[in-house]
Amino acid sequence: CMPxxxxxxSHPRPGAARPDDLEASLQAAxxxxxxxxxxxxRDVPGGExxxxxxxxxxxxxIARSFxxxxxxxxxxxxxWLAVAHLVAQELAxxxx
Numbered sequence: 001c002m003p004x005x006x007x008x009x010s011h012p013r014p015g016a017a018r019p020d021d022l023e024a025s026l027q028a029a030x031x032x033x034x035x036x037x038x039x040x041x042r043d044v045p046g047g048e049x050x051x052x053x054x055x056x057x058x059x060x061x062i063a064r065s066f067x068x069x070x071x072x073x074x075x076x077x078x079x080w081l082a083v084a085h086l087v088a089q090e091l092a093x094x095x096x
Contacts, residue, residue: 022066026059029080033058036084054091058084 037054041047061083 022063025066025076026063028076029059029062030055032077032080033062033084036081037088040088050091054084054087058087061087 034051034055037051037058038048041051041054044050058080062080065083
């Protein structure tokens, strides 16, 4: 189980986004986040399983902070990868 840092997350505004917007955003985020972790953990024993767990944690954080799909695609991808990087840093700090 990965640590949760609720203080670093923005909280969604009630009613700010429809559930189908969130689902579509998470599906799009999955592709980029999975690639990020797969590449980062490519040579690590058990890296595929760890990448899977980190993707789940990252998508959960994205879902909790989701408030609007209205950002332009490049900025939205950058935001998803920033969350992935934060999760990766937390893992690295806890491991080393």
